[in-house]
Amino acid sequence: MPDDLHDAAALRLRRISQRYTGGRRALVGVLAGSGRPLSIPEVLERDPSLAESSVYRNLAVLEQAGVVARIVTNHDHNRYELSERFGEHHHHLVCTNCGEISDFTLPAAVEQALDTALERVARRAGYRPDTHRLDVVGTCATCQHE
Amino acid sequence: MPDDLHDAAALRLRRISQRYTGGRRALVGVLAGSGRPLSIPEVLERDPSLAESSVYRNLAVLEQAGVVARIVTNHDHNRYELSERFGEHHHHLVCTNCGEISDFTLPAAVEQALDTALERVARRAGYRPDTHRLDVVGTCATCQHE
DNA sequence: GTTAGTTATGAGGATGATTCTCAACAATCT
DNA sequence: AGATTGTTGAGAATCATCCTCATAACTAAC
Ligand SMILES: [Zn+2]
Ligand SMILES: [Zn+2]
Ligand SMILES: [Zn+2]
Ligand SMILES: [Zn+2]
Numbered sequence: 001m002p003d004d005l006h007d008a009a010a011l012r013l014r015r016i017s018q019r020y021t022g023g024r025r026a027l028v029g030v031l032a033g034s035g036r037p038l039s040i041p042e043v044l045e046r047d048p049s050l051a052e053s054s055v056y057r058n059l060a061v062l063e064q065a066g067v068v069a070r071i072v073t074n075h076d077h078n079r080y081e082l083s084e085r086f087g088e089h090h091h092h093l094v095c096t097n098c099g100e101i102s103d104f105t106l107p108a109a110v111e112q113a114l115d116t117a118l119e120r121v122a123r124r125a126g127y128r129p130d131t132h133r134l135d136v137v138g139t140c141a142t143c144q145h146e
Numbered sequence: 147m148p149d150d151l152h153d154a155a156a157l158r159l160r161r162i163s164q165r166y167t168g169g170r171r172a173l174v175g176v177l178a179g180s181g182r183p184l185s186i187p188e189v190l191e192r193d194p195s196l197a198e199s200s201v202y203r204n205l206a207v208l209e210q211a212g213v214v215a216r217i218v219t220n221h222d223h224n225r226y227e228l229s230e231r232f233g234e235h236h237h238h239l240v241c242t243n244c245g246e247i248s249d250f251t252l253p254a255a256v257e258q259a260l261d262t263a264l265e266r267v268a269r270r271a272g273y274r275p276d277t278h279r280l281d282v283v284g285t286c287a288t289c290q291h292e
Numbered sequence: 293g294t295t296a297g298t299t300a301t302g303a304g305g306a307t308g309a310t311t312c313t314c315a316a317c318a319a320t321c322t
Numbered sequence: 323a324g325a326t327t328g329t330t331g332a333g334a335a336t337c338a339t340c341c342t343c344a345t346a347a348c349t350a351a352c
Pocket of ligand 3: 246
């Protein structure tokens, strides 16, 4: 967990007048160390010293600050990962069976073409576009063997 | 609400040994008449004769049958719309402020390029891809005036 | 068209993820 | 240090969603 990650997180929090406390630093560390989006029970497993209510509150704060992103799913729990601004722009593979999520990126040319097409379509509908979300929905390798 | 829509819905239900009852027909009618994805409170507003518990149960049945699709959101309620198989493949514009959702389609060339790129990327990750979801996240026209 | 068997309904209750409350605690400033 | 303001966490509250079960509707023989 590199220091500049924590520095950047602290900066973003300061921008919305929030402190970078121990609990929040721990959350960023857990998410950075995981490599894939985690549900809150998974976060608590990885650091049992954290209090459930604080984890909910702090992930919401970190989301507002733009440090983490919440991924909503059909399954029971939402999942969290570090915001794209701390990594590269990416998308998700979602398993309909077990709910697991992993990351992928598109070839630059496809991403580019997609982005300009989306920009145009949003403007035409009166929307001010901010970002986009793209998920491939399917069955993960593990769930195919059953 | 064209008859062939109801016929197709009935057929899909029959395939999973479910009946196309009055309540289910009413749900399909409401969703077909709306033109945009609706939350369950919105469905109940539009047809107050429906029972809340039956709406939840029947939308789940219709989802299993492939007649409706559930759209999960950051906001309080999920939303439902008729499945793509009853209309054309499309995507969503999502307002981060009020949660409203509207539909759009991509130019065929972009959609095509995207689809083949996704297929390739999913296979490489061991996934059996089923479909994809693409949302533009931003601010709707109404919410920009405030 | 009656009967027996199966499936759907709906009102109210249960579940459970998330959010709220509030008293104790920690950081920041003068 | 004292005063002010932000944070924590254990438990309670909320509320979208799902479940229960007695009743009603449908279906398929007889
Ligand atoms: Zn899986
Ligand atoms: Zn993208
Ligand atoms: Zn809006
Ligand atoms: Zn598409």
